[in-house]
Amino acid sequence: MPPVKIGVLISGHGSNLQALIDQITTGKINGQITVVISDRKDAYGLIRAETHQLNAVFVDRKSCSTETEFNRKILAVLTNNEVQLIVLAGYLRILSGEVVHAYHNRIINIHPALIPSFCGQGYYGKKVHQAVLDYGVKLTGATVHFVDEGTDTGPIISQRAVAVERDDTVESLQNKVLNLEHQLLPEAVMLYCAGKLKIDGRKVWRIEDEKSVN
Numbered sequence: 228m229p230p231v232k233i234g235v236l237i238s239g240h241g242s243n244l245q246a247l248i249d250q251i252t253t254g255k256i257n258g259q260i261t262v263v264i265s266d267r268k269d270a271y272g273l274i275r276a277e278t279h280q281l282n283a284v285f286v287d288r289k290s291c292s293t294e295t296e297f298n299r300k301i302l303a304v305l306t307n308n309e310v311q312l313i314v315l316a317g318y319l320r321i322l323s324g325e326v327v328h329a330y331h332n333r334i335i336n337i338h339p340a341l342i343p344s345f346c347g348q349g350y351y352g353k354k355v356h357q358a359v360l361d362y363g364v365k366l367t368g369a370t371v372h373f374v375d376e377g378t379d380t381g382p383i384i385s386q387r388a389v390a391v392e393r394d395d396t397v398e399s400l401q402n403k404v405l406n407l408e409h410q411l412l413p414e415a416v417m418l419y420c421a422g423k424l425k426i427d428g429r430k431v432w433r434i435e436d437e438k439s440v441n
């Protein structure tokens with residue numbers, strides 16, 4: 228099978244992008260990143276992409292008069308780079324319905340909490356970990372899911388949990404959860420690229436054994 232052409236969308240540090248690059252380099256993922264797109268010019272992930280000779284593109288929201296126009300620009304970059312799978316690796320904007328529709332069941336997102344907790348509008352990055360601490364839950368974690376028209380509502384591919392300890396801070400939780408993310412996201416992308424994920428309504432299974440991905 229030829230490698231799946233992947234477009235990675237980022238907004239920041241790009242540690243999840245790095246985890247993907249590493250697993251593609253070792254041959255574990257049958258994929259090829261044909262473009263990395265950032266909505267922030269100063270995103271460190273763009274530098275990571277350039278370091279690995281990947282096509283890195285900044286799409287400026289300020290150059291577009293509407294969100295629709297901005298998303299159409301992103302869609303055009305994805306199409307021009309023949310992207311077959313979109314991976315949202317710390318992309319902190321909401322994709323328009325038009326993009327989600329064009330890539331139906333072909334967009335994977337990583338979220339830094341156990342969906343359906345601490346997700347949806349306004350829950351992104353450190354805000355999620357702050358909300359977890361404020362609520363006092365004993366477990367948090369990471370979720371990988373397909374993207375649908377809602378915010379963080381699509382079918383869940385995999386989840387992993389980690390304990391919230393008494394002395395945890397936003398930073399310590401972020402580190403613990405990122406550690407999980409760097410395992411979960413490449414694993415899900417590997418399964419997708421191998422054609423091993425089956426979506427059955429809201430449920431996602433590994434094809435060969437019909438088991439949960441976890």
Ligand code: GAR
Pocket residue numbers: 237238239240241242243244272316317318319337338339350351352355405408
């Ligand atoms: C990650 O924790 C990711 O789960 C989160 O942003 C961080 C990006 O880190 N994404 C969201 O909050 C999306 N709702 P990274 O740039 O180092 O990969």
